[in-house]
Amino acid sequence: MTRIHVLSRGFQTPNGRAFLFPLTVWRRALAEYGLDCRIFHTPSPALTDCDALLVDSKFHRDRWSNDKPAVLAEFSEWAARCRVIYCDTTDSSGWLQPDLLPIVHRYAKAQMLRDRGGYLKPLYGHSSYAEYYHVKFNVDDSQPEWSSPVVDPKLLDKLCVSWNSGLADYSLYGPARMALYDWLPAASLLRFPDAIASPSSARPRDVSARFGTAYARASVAAQRRLIKDKLATYHLDTAKLSRRAYFAELQASKVVVSPFGYGEITLKDFEVLLTGGLLLKPDMSHMETWPDLFRADETMLAHRWDLSDLSEVLERALGDPSRLGALAEAGQKVYRAHTSTPGAAVLFADHLRSIVTAPR
Numbered sequence: 001m002t003r004i005h006v007l008s009r010g011f012q013t014p015n016g017r018a019f020l021f022p023l024t025v026w027r028r029a030l031a032e033y034g035l036d037c038r039i040f041h042t043p044s045p046a047l048t049d050c051d052a053l054l055v056d057s058k059f060h061r062d063r064w065s066n067d068k069p070a071v072l073a074e075f076s077e078w079a080a081r082c083r084v085i086y087c088d089t090t091d092s093s094g095w096l097q098p099d100l101l102p103i104v105h106r107y108a109k110a111q112m113l114r115d116r117g118g119y120l121k122p123l124y125g126h127s128s129y130a131e132y133y134h135v136k137f138n139v140d141d142s143q144p145e146w147s148s149p150v151v152d153p154k155l156l157d158k159l160c161v162s163w164n165s166g167l168a169d170y171s172l173y174g175p176a177r178m179a180l181y182d183w184l185p186a187a188s189l190l191r192f193p194d195a196i197a198s199p200s201s202a203r204p205r206d207v208s209a210r211f212g213t214a215y216a217r218a219s220v221a222a223q224r225r226l227i228k229d230k231l232a233t234y235h236l237d238t239a240k241l242s243r244r245a246y247f248a249e250l251q252a253s254k255v256v257v258s259p260f261g262y263g264e265i266t267l268k269d270f271e272v273l274l275t276g277g278l279l280l281k282p283d284m285s286h287m288e289t290w291p292d293l294f295r296a297d298e299t300m301l302a303h304r305w306d307l308s309d310l311s312e313v314l315e316r317a318l319g320d321p322s323r324l325g326a327l328a329e330a331g332q333k334v335y336r337a338h339t340s341t342p343g344a345a346v347l348f349a350d351h352l353r354s355i356v357t358a359p360r
Helices: 016-025 025-033 064-079 116-120 128-136 153-158 174-181 220-232 245-254 265-275 310-318 319-336 344-357
Strands: 003-007 036-039 054-055 085-090 106-109 112-113 160-161 205-208 252-255 278-282 287-289 301-303
Touching: 003 160, 003 344, 016 025, 016 036, 016 174, 016 287, 025 036, 025 344, 036 344, 054 064, 054 220, 054 344, 064 085, 085 344, 112 116, 112 160, 116 153, 116 160, 128 220, 153 160, 160 278, 205 245, 205 310, 220 344, 245 252, 245 301, 252 287, 252 310, 265 278, 265 319, 278 310, 301 310
Parallel strands: 003 036, 003 054, 054 085, 085 106, 106 160, 205 252, 252 278, 278 301
Antiparallel strands: 112 287
């Protein structure tokens, strides 16, 4: 039995919930596959009495700016006692805490640059797409920030992909149940939802594009504003709806537009997969994630970051209903295989084992 201890603040943030959700819901199944997981919310002497310690990045989130030396010292103490794996649940694939790389045994990130060499240079706005819009469209943030680069290329070998925020409950009442679990940890509150609607169900609406553009960082908002302008000819209402009305619209829509936000992946992506529409996103081939749900022309549609082909991609999909339906079916099938089907726990157990048992 491999003993895995997890240090996390709990179900307090969307990414924190998605990090803990599979470990909690599949705890018994993981034990059957030789992975004994125990979750800690505060450090204790027993924390490092394990084969692997997984530390949720949200645990130290508020201490990096004013208490970095103490945080690094804490990790050093843990790493001297057991195998430490830092689990970075931040949104963007471009953002790392490079000071941890020399200390921890592995650095597991929910979504990661496919070209690891990208971490050797600073990125504007902490992401490759923020830098893209900064350079190509001259978009400047009022308070520019750059990611911290990794100094030693050999440290990149410690990087691996953990699991993305899709492994949680994004049904109509799922977010409310997960938030409640932090106050009332009843097992009945947590479950992986099955598909809400089939892609083949009646869908009278061609396109849904509900997304905001008000971001503090212009380099993040730029893509959304450009997409909104590009879709103006479709006369789409992008204003926010109540959750119930929003889900009704998703179930009625053939294609759903989902731009990047602070990260490439947004919670809308999983709501779309549950409700059976075809997901349309900016090209995601620059990043790796698990589960691998974002495969252009296999499980979703993708357009270029400069939006030069957005209208063409959308019109081609709407003009070929059989292809549109097949892609939507494939996307939902892959998502269900990793969440609500009987074999999903085994897929996760295999992935988790590859993270905690790989050579140091």
